[in-house]
Amino acid sequence: MAADTAVAFEPRKTPVQARATVTVGAICEATIQVLLSHGADRLTTTRVADRAGVSVGTLYQYYPNKRSLLFAVFEDHMDKVSQAVEVACADACHKPMPEMIRRVVEAFVDVKMQRADISIALYKVAPDVGGPALVKRTGQRLRKAIEAMLLTAPDLKLSPDRFAIDMMLSAMSGAMRSALEAGASPAMFRKVREHLVLLCQSYMAAATTGDD
Amino acid sequence: MAADTAVAFEPRKTPVQARATVTVGAICEATIQVLLSHGADRLTTTRVADRAGVSVGTLYQYYPNKRSLLFAVFEDHMDKVSQAVEVACADACHKPMPEMIRRVVEAFVDVKMQRADISIALYKVAPDVGGPALVKRTGQRLRKAIEAMLLTAPDLKLSPDRFAIDMMLSAMSGAMRSALEAGASPAMFRKVREHLVLLCQSYMAAATTGDD
DNA sequence: ACATTGGATGAAGGATTCTTCAGGTTTGGA
DNA sequence: TCCAAACCTGAAGAATCCTTCATCCAATGT
Numbered sequence: 055m056a057a058d059t060a061v062a063f064e065p066r067k068t069p070v071q072a073r074a075t076v077t078v079g080a081i082c083e084a085t086i087q088v089l090l091s092h093g094a095d096r097l098t099t100t101r102v103a104d105r106a107g108v109s110v111g112t113l114y115q116y117y118p119n120k121r122s123l124l125f126a127v128f129e130d131h132m133d134k135v136s137q138a139v140e141v142a143c144a145d146a147c148h149k150p151m152p153e154m155i156r157r158v159v160e161a162f163v164d165v166k167m168q169r170a171d172i173s174i175a176l177y178k179v180a181p182d183v184g185g186p187a188l189v190k191r192t193g194q195r196l197r198k199a200i201e202a203m204l205l206t207a208p209d210l211k212l213s214p215d216r217f218a219i220d221m222m223l224s225a226m227s228g229a230m231r232s233a234l235e236a237g238a239s240p241a242m243f244r245k246v247r248e249h250l251v252l253l254c255q256s257y258m259a260a261a262t263t264g265d266d
Numbered sequence: 267m268a269a270d271t272a273v274a275f276e277p278r279k280t281p282v283q284a285r286a287t288v289t290v291g292a293i294c295e296a297t298i299q300v301l302l303s304h305g306a307d308r309l310t311t312t313r314v315a316d317r318a319g320v321s322v323g324t325l326y327q328y329y330p331n332k333r334s335l336l337f338a339v340f341e342d343h344m345d346k347v348s349q350a351v352e353v354a355c356a357d358a359c360h361k362p363m364p365e366m367i368r369r370v371v372e373a374f375v376d377v378k379m380q381r382a383d384i385s386i387a388l389y390k391v392a393p394d395v396g397g398p399a400l401v402k403r404t405g406q407r408l409r410k411a412i413e414a415m416l417l418t419a420p421d422l423k424l425s426p427d428r429f430a431i432d433m434m435l436s437a438m439s440g441a442m443r444s445a446l447e448a449g450a451s452p453a454m455f456r457k458v459r460e461h462l463v464l465l466c467q468s469y470m471a472a473a474t475t476g477d478d
Numbered sequence: 479a480c481a482t483t484g485g486a487t488g489a490a491g492g493a494t495t496c497t498t499c500a501g502g503t504t505t506g507g508a
Numbered sequence: 509t510c511c512a513a514a515c516c517t518g519a520a521g522a523a524t525c526c527t528t529c530a531t532c533c534a535a536t537g538t
Contacts (some may be wrong), residue, residue, distance in 0.1 A: 071505065071514065095307075095394045098495060109517045114497060181390040182307050186447040193444070221441060221461050228440015229433060232405070235398040249433050249473070256468040261461070279484090283535065286485060310525060321487045326527065 063122045063184070067115055078116055080106040085127050089175035094182070099123070124183045128176050131169065132192045138165035139196050143203040151207040151262075155255045158200060159226065163247040166230050173234050196223055210262055218261040222254050229253075275334045275396070279327055290328055292318040297339050301387035306394070311335070336395045340388050343381065344404045350377035351408050355415040363419045363474075367466045370412060371438065375459040378442050386446050408435055422474055430473040434466050441465075 069075045084106035088097050099120050103110045117123040142161035146154040166173050180189070197219045204214040233246045281287045296318035300309050311332050315322045329335040354373035358366040378385050392401070409431045416426040445458045 067514095069514090073505080074515065077515085093394065099497080100495075110497080111499085111518065112516055115515075118497095120496070178393040181393075182305065189444070190448060217457060218461065220444075221458070221465060224441045224444035225437035225465060226440070228438070228443065229436045231440065232401070232432075232436035236402060245429065246433070249430065252472050253433060253437060253465070253469040256472040257465040260464050260468040282484065285534080289485080311527080312525080322527080323488065323529085324486050327485070330527095332526070 063125045064118075065116055065122065065126060066118045069116070077106070077108055077112060081108065081113055081116070081123070082127050082130070085123060086172050086175045089178055090171060094178040097124075097179070121183055124179045125188075127172075128180065128183055128185070128188060131172050131176055132188055134169070135162070135165050136192055136195050136199075138162070140199045143199040147203055147206045148208065150209050151204065151258065152255045154203055154207060155258055156251045158203075159251045159254050160247060162226055163230060163243070163250060166234065167243050170234055173230075177231065177235065193220065193223055212262045214258075215261060218258065221261075222257060225253065225257075226250060275337045276330075277328055277334065277338060278330045281328070289318070289320055289324060293320065293325055293328070293335070294339050294342070297335060298384055298387045301390055302383060306390040309336075309391070333395055336391045337400075339384075340392065340395055340397070340400060343384050343388055344400055346381070347374070347377050348404055348407050348411075350374070352411045355411040359415055359418045360420065362421050363416070363470065364467045366415055366419060367470055368463045370415075371463045371466050372459060374438055375442060375455070375462060378446065379455050382446055385442075389443065389447065405432065405435055424474045426470075427473060430470065433473075434469060437465065437469075438462060 069078050081102060084102045085097070088102050088105055092101065097120075099113055100110050102123070103113045106113075113123070117126065138161050139158060142157045143154075146157040149157075179185070197216065200219050200223075201214060201216065204210065204219075207214075229246060229250050233243065238246065281290050293314060296314045297309070300314050300317055304313065309332075311325055312322050314335070315325045318325075325335070329338065350373050351370060354369045355366075358369040361369075391397070409428065412431050412435075413426060413428065416422065416431075419426075441458060441462050445455065450458065
């Protein structure tokens with residue numbers, strides 16, 4: 055059921071002139087917009103091109119097919135999220151564990167919220183674009199960053215469990231996803247953030263005590 | 267961007283004779299299979315009919331369109347999950363809170379795992395089929411059941427917060443989703459279940475103490 | 479046995495969509 | 509100024525898909 059995850063996903067050509075850079079940016083932005091306004095199943099290359107103010111041909115000059123376009127947008131978003139979390143991890147080294155968790159969770163929630171529209175749009179295509187694979191890759195990247203950070207915690211009895219970190223990450227994703235898809239208000243997001251911090255802190259505390 | 271969530275989703279006709287019941291069952295099962303083997307974007311009504319061993323016309327006799335078919339399968343699954351959790355809630359009344367949480371989490375994990383293939387298949391179409399709406403509805407249903415159960419807990423200082431329950435549910439969904447999409451082994455699932463219990467228990471304990 | 483309602487068929491109409499390519503326009507350096 | 513490379517255009521080919529409907533088979537009750 056898989057194996058075609060890596061077929062022709064690479065961009066076809068990289069923009070050289072400034073004009074083309076603008077074009078590619080417009081195409082990516084238009085992809086998000088069309089996804090939000092028309093849904094994943096009515097996302098057509100022509101519609102995206104129209105919205106971007108270019109012709110279809112132009113789109114196919116940079117992306118070999120529709121999936122590669124979606125994949126590129128998805129990959130870009132995941133990369134931004136990863137970077138935000140990695141920065142938070144670096145900043146939180148040597149702090150007490152609860153403080154570490156707080157920073158990581160807040161960084162994650164904030165970066166997702168700043169680009170709420172993109173996050174929501176991408177949930178709609180992830181399945182059709184090798185989503186799980188990319189999500190897994192990103193998960194590993196985040197886990198490494200968090201693992202490294204936790205190793206510098208002065209108040210940890212047990213070494214942090216890899217599995218527990220994955221658990222925490224997937225719980226975070228789930229909570230954010232449902233908040234985003236429910237169209238939560240800014241006030242609601244603050245509450246989600248607050249509770250998600252509590253959730254992760256208490257789980258991590260429990261997971262790094264008499265375990266085995 | 268919404269408003270067409272309730273268009274022609276109702277089944278067209280309900281099977282009367284036994285023969286037709288079998289047919290409808292085969293169509294639903296075939297839908298899952300095609301989803302798993304071909305992906306959401308290559309799920310065609312003709313392919314589903316072929317796999318079910320009937321003609322397309324038959325399919326359209328029961329479902330007015332493709333989306334309504336997907337919706338029906340989705341709705342059926344969500345109903346099964348809800349029932350399993352509701353039963354667990356009813357059984358766990360008057361038990362200590364940690365025990366309650368344990369039962370609910372285990373019920374949820376187990377029912378999802380029993381139908382792992384269906385769960386995975388449905389993740390692929392949820393976005394295109396009024397998924398978020400159905401998920402929200404199911405979430406409310408589950409929250410009510412859990413809320414009622416928690417009210418009978420003998421060891422709870424604060425009345426359980428609605429928001430906290432939603433939080434727990436979305437964290438559970440997220441964790442299960444990533445485990446399912448990662449193709450976790452049975453052994454891995456046991457570990458996920460165990461940790462998810464711990465996560466929910468520690469969060470609930472924290473959320474029902476000095477809060478606000 | 480027969481009429482009526484339920485159930486099944488599958489070719490074909492109608493509508494989209496993806497992707498290409500031959501040819502025109504713009505840019506930037508020589 | 510002039511040219512080659514970079515860009516852009518958009519009509520049209522090729523491939524799918526969704527859905528319908530006229531027609532035939534099966535079941536049920538009288």
